[in-house]
Amino acid sequence: MIKHDVLIVGAGLAGMRAAIECCEDLSVGLLTKVYPSRSHSGAAQGGIAAALGNSEDDSWEEHMFDTIKGGDYLNDQDAVEEYVKAAPRIIYELEHFGCVFSRMADGRIAQRSFGGHSKPRACFSADRTGHAILHALHEQLMKRGKEIRIYNEWYLHSLIVEEDQCHGVVVSNVKTGEVEIIQAKSVIFATGGYGRVFKITTNAYASTADGAIAAFNAGVPLEDPEFVQFHPSGLYRQGILFSEAARGEGGYLLNGKGERFMEAYAPARMELAPRDIVSRAEQSEIDAGRGWNGEGCIALDLRHLGEARIMERLPQIRQLGIDFIGVDCIKAPLPIQPSAHYSMGGIPTDMFGQVILNKDKAPLKGFFAAGECACVSVHGGNRLGTNSLLDATVFGERTGKSAAEHARSVGFGQINEGREKAGVLKQIEEIFQRTGTESYNDIRNTMKDTMMEQCGVFRDSGKLNECLKQIKLLQEKFKKGKVTDKGKVFNTELFEIIELGNMLKMAEIITVGALNREESRGGHYRTDFPKRDDDKFLNHTLVHKDGDQLKLDKKPVVITKYPPKERTY
Amino acid sequence: MTTFRIKRFNPEKQPDPYWEEIDYDIPDGATLLDCLNDIKWTMDGTLSYRMSCRSAICGSCGMKANGHALLACQRQAEHLIKEGTDSITIEPMGNMPVVKDLVVDMEPFWDKVNQVKPFLKEEGERPEKERRQSPAEFKLIDDASTCIMCGCCYSDCNTLEVDKNFLGPAALAKAQRFVQDSRDTATNERIRELSESGGIWDCTHCAECVERCPKPAKPMDRIKEMMGVAIEEGVTNNNGARHALSFVKSVKHSGRVNENTLPLESMGYFNVKGLMELVPVGLRMLLKGKIPPIIHKNIDDVEDVRRIFRELGE
Numbered sequence: 001m002i003k004h005d006v007l008i009v010g011a012g013l014a015g016m017r018a019a020i021e022c023c024e025d026l027s028v029g030l031l032t033k034v035y036p037s038r039s040h041s042g043a044a045q046g047g048i049a050a051a052l053g054n055s056e057d058d059s060w061e062e063h064m065f066d067t068i069k070g071g072d073y074l075n076d077q078d079a080v081e082e083y084v085k086a087a088p089r090i091i092y093e094l095e096h097f098g099c100v101f102s103r104m105a106d107g108r109i110a111q112r113s114f115g116g117h118s119k120p121r122a123c124f125s126a127d128r129t130g131h132a133i134l135h136a137l138h139e140q141l142m143k144r145g146k147e148i149r150i151y152n153e154w155y156l157h158s159l160i161v162e163e164d165q166c167h168g169v170v171v172s173n174v175k176t177g178e179v180e181i182i183q184a185k186s187v188i189f190a191t192g193g194y195g196r197v198f199k200i201t202t203n204a205y206a207s208t209a210d211g212a213i214a215a216f217n218a219g220v221p222l223e224d225p226e227f228v229q230f231h232p233s234g235l236y237r238q239g240i241l242f243s244e245a246a247r248g249e250g251g252y253l254l255n256g257k258g259e260r261f262m263e264a265y266a267p268a269r270m271e272l273a274p275r276d277i278v279s280r281a282e283q284s285e286i287d288a289g290r291g292w293n294g295e296g297c298i299a300l301d302l303r304h305l306g307e308a309r310i311m312e313r314l315p316q317i318r319q320l321g322i323d324f325i326g327v328d329c330i331k332a333p334l335p336i337q338p339s340a341h342y343s344m345g346g347i348p349t350d351m352f353g354q355v356i357l358n359k360d361k362a363p364l365k366g367f368f369a370a371g372e373c374a375c376v377s378v379h380g381g382n383r384l385g386t387n388s389l390l391d392a393t394v395f396g397e398r399t400g401k402s403a404a405e406h407a408r409s410v411g412f413g414q415i416n417e418g419r420e421k422a423g424v425l426k427q428i429e430e431i432f433q434r435t436g437t438e439s440y441n442d443i444r445n446t447m448k449d450t451m452m453e454q455c456g457v458f459r460d461s462g463k464l465n466e467c468l469k470q471i472k473l474l475q476e477k478f479k480k481g482k483v484t485d486k487g488k489v490f491n492t493e494l495f496e497i498i499e500l501g502n503m504l505k506m507a508e509i510i511t512v513g514a515l516n517r518e519e520s521r522g523g524h525y526r527t528d529f530p531k532r533d534d535d536k537f538l539n540h541t542l543v544h545k546d547g548d549q550l551k552l553d554k555k556p557v558v559i560t561k562y563p564p565k566e567r568t569y
Numbered sequence: 570m571t572t573f574r575i576k577r578f579n580p581e582k583q584p585d586p587y588w589e590e591i592d593y594d595i596p597d598g599a600t601l602l603d604c605l606n607d608i609k610w611t612m613d614g615t616l617s618y619r620m621s622c623r624s625a626i627c628g629s630c631g632m633k634a635n636g637h638a639l640l641a642c643q644r645q646a647e648h649l650i651k652e653g654t655d656s657i658t659i660e661p662m663g664n665m666p667v668v669k670d671l672v673v674d675m676e677p678f679w680d681k682v683n684q685v686k687p688f689l690k691e692e693g694e695r696p697e698k699e700r701r702q703s704p705a706e707f708k709l710i711d712d713a714s715t716c717i718m719c720g721c722c723y724s725d726c727n728t729l730e731v732d733k734n735f736l737g738p739a740a741l742a743k744a745q746r747f748v749q750d751s752r753d754t755a756t757n758e759r760i761r762e763l764s765e766s767g768g769i770w771d772c773t774h775c776a777e778c779v780e781r782c783p784k785p786a787k788p789m790d791r792i793k794e795m796m797g798v799a800i801e802e803g804v805t806n807n808n809g810a811r812h813a814l815s816f817v818k819s820v821k822h823s824g825r826v827n828e829n830t831l832p833l834e835s836m837g838y839f840n841v842k843g844l845m846e847l848v849p850v851g852l853r854m855l856l857k858g859k860i861p862p863i864i865h866k867n868i869d870d871v872e873d874v875r876r877i878f879r880e881l882g883e
């Protein structure tokens with residue numbers, strides 16, 4: 001059996017930052033199903049927020065207020081305060097690590113505007129910010145190669161929990177197919193988001209809810225799952241992201257009549273209103289038959305920015321347009337549509353990354369979570385652009401610290417190795433033994449279509465009930481699927497099937513959360529309840545596992561500085 | 570209908586790789602990755618390859634199509650159909666052992682990256698805020714920092730084919746990112762290490778990596794930049810640099826070097842700096858008595874050759 005003081009699952013920004021924090025005097029394992037540098041953090045383009053005040057005066061208070069207003073007042077304000085205060089230090093540290101940032105003429109870090117932020121506070125590296133930070137952190141891991149053991153291309157199956165204490169994880173080595181137990185005093189999940197549940201998404205194929213569902217299966221509730229962010233500028237039909245930086249740099253959104261339609265929805269902020277608002281505006285235009293070229297898309301027009309600025313600030317976006325649809329944004333607008341982008345909800349934690357089990361915040365000792373898979377909640381009902389890389393880095397660090405402290409204070413517990421391993425082996429064997437004829441591909445596609453149509457930008461009880469029925473049907477079909485690869489070596493089909501199982505569960509949890517929340521707030525919009533309802537719903541959703549059923553509960557929102565107000569832009 | 574000729578390998582089933590032909594209708598606008606996914610999900614679930622972001626940023630989906638490494642998610646499948654045929658040949662990347670089908674073992678690749686000490690070396694106290702770096706200084710490392718570690722360059726590097734000791738293009742591009750980072754304090758030490766055997770002077774400047782790189786990282790250009798740094802830093806007491814300097818001298822003296830006439834002319838006979846950049850091409854050729862890598866076997870159409878000359882002429 002493999003043993004580590006701290007075992008981290010996920011090597012995006014959150015996981016790697018956590019590893020750096022706890023490797024000094026402890027044995028650290030970092031496990032990831034893709035190589036660290038292939039984590040989806042690398043796809044982040046636009047920037048990372050911090051009130052450095054490099055190009056305009058700025059303060060953590062303003063950053064805090066923007067974040068809370070952007071989140072439609074569902075954020076826990078004590079956590080937001082810690083988070084925005086830590087931001088400048090975290091950015092300087094990344095810079096000291098060697099991260100490559102775009103600069104101002106005087107050599108300081110350049111900053112640009114982003115949706116929902118009242119000041120230009122997005123630090124960036126051209127339009128490859130996530131990539132630059134991911135690689136800078138990966139470099140730090142390579143520097144600490146002796147201290148941190150990296151398990152590249154290992155897959156997390158489940159969490160080992162006895163009573164209120166976590167003891168490790170059950171995993172597979174993808175290359176050999178061997179199932180192993182890793183025992184740890186502290187386990188951190190940093191497994192990212194689950195946008196792949198939806199048809200049109202900016203997320204990578206690897207963003208499949210594995211971590212969230214492993215936690216859920218171990219008795220941890222999921223918080224605010226109904227809050228999914230739809231990004232206004234995913235490539236039409238595919239979801240490949242064109243960063244909000246395109247609008248931050250001054251890009252226009254045009255409907256089929258050539259109008260800058262945001263005038264009618266958010267006259268003060270126009271294209272730079274928060275994402276939930278822009279996505280709904282786009283969808284409304286499309287639904288009203290005012291799509292670009294009469295199709296289900298909107299035009300992102302950058303032509304007026306000119307070649308020089310596009311080449312300097314948005315080179316990768318231009319290349320994406322050329323590679324994936326043959327459109328050069330210097331000469332023509334890009335067709336875009338709302339695309340599932342970010343999971344505000346996730347594994348509930350306190351502001352130190354400690355995972356909690358219920359509304360009274362009882363801890364699951366030794367279990368921590370950070371990054372997109374976690375819900376602290378600093379983003380509330382809607383995350384502002386550039387706030388997520390910051391979340392992953394700030395809470396990666398904080399969680400690393402908590403996990404290290406915990407690991408220093410306890411010894412290794414007892415694990416029933418045989419039983420834990422057998423559980424996963426049985427699950428795999430069961431998949432291999434299935435003799436049904438259902439196609440996993442059809443199941444996956446139907447799930448994605450259903451979630452997009454019925455649980456997407458606009459929701460109502462009719463659609464959501466329909467959605468839930470369909471998802472349950474798919475869960476049944478899933479058990480009757482057909483497998484072609486029963487080998488051990490690099491069996492990607494097997495892991496895709498397990499991921500699909502996780503996503504089907506996640507889809508159900510999202511839908512149930514959405515059905516329950518009879519109001520509209522942030523990224524969650526109910527056409528049958530179009531107003532925010534603070535009396536009934538100014539609280540977090542907790543979805544608990546109750547046998548095969550789901551049980552709903554509420555957790556209060558922490559409000560310190562900014563009492564809820566109407567949210568207009 | 571297009572025939573996908575795919576090189577399959579499954580060590581659990583049989584020890585040798587074999588070719589499989591799959592007929593498949595390429596949907597409009599589908600990338601090579603879209604096609605492979607569709608084949609995997611609807612025809613043969615055992616087909617194995619890596620992929621994640623499908624937007625050319627994670628570097629997972631490197632493989633060879635028609636003999637050249639590329640990112641499957643970045644190319645329209647239509648464009649890959651070989652002229653005069655209706656087929657696309659797909660193989661795993663080269664220079665790395667194959668694990669299964671299109672999945673290669675990238676450990677040798679990462680080992681090399683690790684060897685160049687790919688992290689910023691700092692001295693003294695860190696400033697309270699950010700270190701200053703001018704936009705011009707940023708520009709020097711901007712290209713190298715776009716590398717996504719896909720391995721396409723490593724796969725097709727000619728030197729690596731004959732010399733496993735060579736650090737290879739990606740690791741060297743990564744090295745440049747630090748050698749020329751205004752914040753790094755170990756320039757001289759780095760360039761010394763990089764000048765040893767297996768380092769910058771072993772590159773034959775075949776430009777294959779520039780052709781294959783899906784990003785602006787373009788390793789050979791970075792290698793040339795580091796050669797410049799080596800000369801500037803006076804790190805010339807090693808075989809590579811010495812040969813390079815004497816080669817330039819001899820060329821200057823005689824003004825004629827057989828098969829290298831073409832590249833030499835494209836640079837100008839007495840453009841010492843330009844010649845410097847070409848040196849290792851000639852060097853390899855002279856030392857090993859090989860044909861110039863410029864007409865290496867892998868380069869099989871004229872447009873490829875033209876592009877390479879354009880690159881060299883820069």
Ligand SMILES: Cc1cc2nc3c(=O)[nH]c(=O)nc-3n(C[C@H](O)[C@H](O)[C@H](O)COP(=O)(O)OP(=O)(O)OC[C@H]3O[C@@H](n4cnc5c(N)ncnc54)[C@H](O)[C@@H]3O)c2cc1C
Nearest residue numbers: 010011012013014033041044046156192371372386388389
């Ligand atoms: C296209 C795009 C652009 C974005 N742009 C921005 C931006 O400009 N600014 C911003 O602030 N935010 C942006 N975001 C959001 C932000 O990038 C993410 O929220 C953030 O990077 C998440 O980081 P993470 O460390 O939590 O997870 P990730 O980087 O997604 O990493 C997840 C890790 O978990 C591992 N993992 C998952 N499941 C398993 C398993 N079963 N077994 C083993 N390992 C597993 C993966 O291998 C991976 O290493 C963007 C998101 C997308 C999709």
Ligand code: SF4
Nearest residue numbers: 726772773775776778
């Ligand atoms: S130019 Fe040099 S590094 Fe690039 S492929 Fe050729 S030999 Fe390899």
Ligand code: SF4
Nearest residue numbers: 716717719720722782
């Ligand atoms: S240098 Fe280019 S081809 Fe080589 S690994 Fe980096 S991105 Fe890939």
Ligand code: FES
Nearest residue numbers: 621623628630642
């Ligand atoms: S899938 Fe990420 S680079 Fe192709």
